[in-house]
Amino acid sequence: MEVGVEHRLSPTSTAAGLPDDGHVVIVGASLAGLHGAEALREQGFAGQITLVGEEPHPPYDRPPLSKRVLAGRMSADDTGLPQREDFEAQWRLGTAAVSLDRAAKTVTLADGDVLGFDKLLIATGARARPWPKVHEAALGGVFSIRTRDDARALQARLATRPRRVLVIGAGFVGSEAASVCRELGLDVTVVERSPAPLVGALGGPAGSAAGRLQRRHGVDLRTNTSVRSLEGDGVGRLRRAALSDGDILDVDVAIVALGAVRNVEWLAGSALSVDGRGVRCDAYCRAVDSAGQPDDDVLVAGDIARWPHPLFDGELLAVEHWDNAVRQARVAAVTMLHGPVLQHTALPAFWSNQFGVNIKSVGVPARADQFAVVQGSVENSAFVAAYGQQGRVIGALAVNMPRALDAYATMITNRASFPPVARIPDAPDPIRVLDTALPPLGQAAPDAGRPQPDEQRAGARPSL
Amino acid sequence: MRVVVDLARCQSYGQCVFAAPEVFELTGPEVLEYDSAPSDHLREQAERARAACPVQAITIGPAAGPTRDATAAPPRSAAIDTVGGQR
Numbered sequence: 014m015e016v017g018v019e020h021r022l023s024p025t026s027t028a029a030g031l032p033d034d035g036h037v038v039i040v041g042a043s044l045a046g047l048h049g050a051e052a053l054r055e056q057g058f059a060g061q062i063t064l065v066g067e068e069p070h071p072p073y074d075r076p077p078l079s080k081r082v083l084a085g086r087m088s089a090d091d092t093g094l095p096q097r098e099d100f101e102a103q104w105r106l107g108t109a110a111v112s113l114d115r116a117a118k119t120v121t122l123a124d125g126d127v128l129g130f131d132k133l134l135i136a137t138g139a140r141a142r143p144w145p146k147v148h149e150a151a152l153g154g155v156f157s158i159r160t161r162d163d164a165r166a167l168q169a170r171l172a173t174r175p176r177r178v179l180v181i182g183a184g185f186v187g188s189e190a191a192s193v194c195r196e197l198g199l200d201v202t203v204v205e206r207s208p209a210p211l212v213g214a215l216g217g218p219a220g221s222a223a224g225r226l227q228r229r230h231g232v233d234l235r236t237n238t239s240v241r242s243l244e245g246d247g248v249g250r251l252r253r254a255a256l257s258d259g260d261i262l263d264v265d266v267a268i269v270a271l272g273a274v275r276n277v278e279w280l281a282g283s284a285l286s287v288d289g290r291g292v293r294c295d296a297y298c299r300a301v302d303s304a305g306q307p308d309d310d311v312l313v314a315g316d317i318a319r320w321p322h323p324l325f326d327g328e329l330l331a332v333e334h335w336d337n338a339v340r341q342a343r344v345a346a347v348t349m350l351h352g353p354v355l356q357h358t359a360l361p362a363f364w365s366n367q368f369g370v371n372i373k374s375v376g377v378p379a380r381a382d383q384f385a386v387v388q389g390s391v392e393n394s395a396f397v398a399a400y401g402q403q404g405r406v407i408g409a410l411a412v413n414m415p416r417a418l419d420a421y422a423t424m425i426t427n428r429a430s431f432p433p434v435a436r437i438p439d440a441p442d443p444i445r446v447l448d449t450a451l452p453p454l455g456q457a458a459p460d461a462g463r464p465q466p467d468e469q470r471a472g473a474r475p476s477l
Numbered sequence: 478m479r480v481v482v483d484l485a486r487c488q489s490y491g492q493c494v495f496a497a498p499e500v501f502e503l504t505g506p507e508v509l510e511y512d513s514a515p516s517d518h519l520r521e522q523a524e525r526a527r528a529a530c531p532v533q534a535i536t537i538g539p540a541a542g543p544t545r546d547a548t549a550a551p552p553r554s555a556a557i558d559t560v561g562g563q564r
């Protein structure tokens with residue numbers, strides 16, 4: 014550590030105080046951690062990089078876990094991410110960081126080792142939110158999907174063809190898992206507390222379209238419903254689930270898809286601005302301390318970060334998407350090397366593939382109060398919807414129309430007025446503006462939770 | 478060899494599907510799937526796909542992680558050199 018101090022004062026230091034032969038410690042060896050490290054090398058950093066990861070695996074890609082891996086079309090072990098040809102780093106895999114001392118500039122690991130750093134990247138992401146009742150969560154047959162090991166175990170179980178799968182929560186991961194179950198021809202019940210799937214991310218109108226899509230594919234979707242309890246047999250295997258609608262389901266597999274919990278516990282003594290929502294940082298990815306001051310030597314990126322996006326008026330954004338982890342980590346690397354010169358201003362963007370459709374979004378649909386289909390049609394499973402807040406376009410959703418989205422990203426950046434006008438042949442006339450808080454798109458959705466017999470075919474044409 | 482596609486950037490042009498049919502496939506009208514760990518003999522077609530992608534969303538490289546040398550018994554002294562302090 015003394016060495017680090019000496020070097021920070023030496024003439025070979027970069028403007029940001031990272032010596033050419035300094036030490037960067039990255040905690041969290043996943044998507045953000047890897048990209049932060051690679052960006053340092055791309056920009057010529059020749060010092061030492063140590064990647065610390067709690068999981069025993071080198072960085073791997075999570076999105077396939079709830080899609081191709083679960084479907085059995087790709088091995089969980091083949092999800093490893095590529096790295097640059099000449100990439101060089103020290104790896105401390107299978108070892109969690111347990112504390113951060115910012116004054117001493119050290120990170121302590123679970124095995125007792127203490128790593129001194131010149132710059133630290135906090136990239137510990139999130140873990141699956143567990144089923145709250147511990148003894149029920151421990152039943153055989155209750156799964157989450159966050160890690161490669163989770164996905165391997167669940168895939169193996171689905172391959173034994175359980176009678177019925179219960180998916181708890183219809184966010185993206187739950188909906189994708191339900192899609193895979195139908196693809197495999199398995200009976201699946203999805204229980205969601207909200208009035209529709211994906212409501213939290215995409216609002217009511219898009220959510221109810223997603224609900225129709227699920228039912229058309231034979232999902233037994235129970236909205237405005239919650240799971241009261243999971244019951245085991247004599248030997249600790251899941252047998253039944255009791256729902257708030259009074260039903261008792263015979264199920265052998267439950268997939269808990271209740272979102273994620275940030276991995277912040279190791280930062281408890283760090284005097285950073287940390288809570289269950291993540292670690293606060295500024296637009297340069299510098300961690301903000303409990304007094305509100307940025308720490309030049311401690312950077313944050315990925316699922317664990319919350320930062321003020323200049324486009325959204327200083328409100329803190331937390332974005333749990335692949336694209337954000339990559340881009341934010343790259344900005345963090347620039348800040349390490351050059352100081353606060355580049356802001357992380359990328360628009361949030363994500364994709365999902367489920368029930369045969371491609372879903373992409375840009376901006377922050379979750380914060381919008383208005384929604385309008387602006388291209389294509391929901392009936393034809395190909396449309397773009399714009400999201401508005403206070404008369405401004407702040408988000409867009411493209412279903413099976415990925416190439417249309419760039420134009421809307423530009424509108425969001427330019428603070429274009431909502432609803433947007435474009436003279437294009439596939440724009441609905443007139444454009445109907447809906448409230449995102451209200452469920453319906455106007456069409457009659459089958460409101461009984463059960464799929465109609467002719468909707469049970471797994472291969473039915475996808476449509477939203 | 479490992480392949481990853483930035484699917485936030487991907488716009489399903491489908492060029493990769495033609496350039497490397499044994500690595501990339503469209504499983505729905507706009508749904509791209511791919512083999513993230515293709516065998517080495519597919520390297521050339523995978524590289525062609527990377528070059529053909531109109532939005533440069535494809536990354537190819539060796540699997541991330543410690544090299545074989547590093548995993549095979551890292552010399553303890555070297556490991557200690559890398560730590561800033563000791564227990």
Ligand SMILES: Cc1cc2nc3c(=O)[nH]c(=O)nc-3n(C[C@H](O)[C@H](O)[C@H](O)COP(=O)(O)OP(=O)(O)OC[C@H]3O[C@@H](n4cnc5c(N)ncnc54)[C@H](O)[C@@H]3O)c2cc1C
Nearest residue numbers: 041043044045067075076109110138139315316333334335
């Ligand atoms: C099933 C699934 C499907 C997804 N699908 C999509 C999708 O379709 N589109 C999309 O945009 N995004 C998707 N995502 C989200 C995307 O994968 C995440 O945004 C991304 O993984 C975030 O990367 P990260 O590096 O910030 O965090 P993470 O990937 O969560 O990695 C954090 C790492 O830190 C490690 N760690 C935690 N605590 C410690 C500690 N104390 N010490 C050391 N290491 C620690 C963890 O073990 C973990 O490996 C999906 C995620 C999941 C789980």
